[in-house]
Amino acid sequence: MNDRNIVQAFETSEHRARLDKLRTLMSNAGMDALVVISQANQCYLLGYEPFSGDEPQAMLVTLNDDPYFILRKMDADTAAEAGCWLPQDRVIGYAESYVGGSGEASAWEYIGQFVKDKVGASARIGVEVSGLGVFGYHKLVGALGVQEPRDGSGLVSACRVVKSERELLYMIEAAAIADRAMLAGIDKVAVGVRHCDVGAAIMSALCAGTETIPGGPPSPPMIRGGDRAIAPHQSWSDDVFAAGQQAYISVGACRHRYAGVVARTIHLGPLPSHRKRQHEGALAGFQAAVEVMRPGATCSDVAQAFQAAIRPYGLIKESRIGYSVGIDWVDGPSLGTNNNTEILTNMTLRLLIAFYERGENYMLSEAVRVTKGGAELMSTIPRILFERPAYNHRRK
16 A cells, blocks of 8 residues: 555555556557556556546556656645555646646646656657547647657556456446446336436435445436437436336446446336337347357357347347446447457456337346356346336326
8 A cells, every 4th residue: 555544446566467467568569658648547557536627647657667647736746545556756746837727838748748858768658649639649749759659549458358356346336336226216217207307316326325335426327218318328308207108227336436337228108019029139139148258259259149149039239239348437349240359257348238219219238247157247137128107106
């Protein structure tokens, strides 16, 4: 632990082991240094959990020394209290004059100059280019003094795909919170109830957690159904639930930024035969994908098994059926028929079965841990199409 005796989510030894894996990848890619831009990757390597707004922050990783963390001074001064394991002399704060000003000075220039001073002009510098906008890229690269840095965008992500036992614990805890929030939302759904009231019930449960697991800052759930809430990634709309409608709820909970996810579908009133068959097909695809999801298979194998299982039901799904999940949701390869990434023990994947058609809102989803013996599902909620009464909840 660090010298301030702050409680960290992970032992410092685990963070150092992650850095060792990253350094091997850096060396293989011909890099002497890597500027880590992604805040999810910074959290993974440093244990620093807060989300920054527009203020730049970066991490400098070299092959032979402890990293540096460069961020706004007010955040740098309390980085240890926010989980960062680095000693204070490795946490560098830039002045407030770089924040919210109207001049030409940019914190990206400060970061770039700091990196250049530390590693030297001849160093082979990599940058997570995918995490930079056009303005930030221009300012950072200009200060680094290189014409074009090496792109290190996927290096930390490759380290994150296989989870440690502590990471798995936090994901299981997050899944338990997500389950509780999902059940609170389903219990609230009724004819005449506003979508926002269901959202409020879910958000409250995400904040509260369980009796033994503290909740945390929640992401808004997705509530898709009805006349207006039809966009695939819509939180919710100014709509109410009506008889005959079908809607899905997708919930994400976090423990130390590790995500637990679950989604279920609700129908209000008697269930039509075509919607019952849709669920049966989706469940068949879900089960087929889980059966194939084991070490040695590929993401493509899983997706193809799903497609073969839903085909007899007349169902078509062109989008991916899931992705690797961890810190801040997506952290690795997708479950698509064109992705040949090998599935490994202790990968965690979000299986996402959804059909995005107007009036046919459907989703069945949860997180899965890959073990040596196969897939373990993290949710305990029944994989059913939930049915709610078709009468107004206000009736006496």
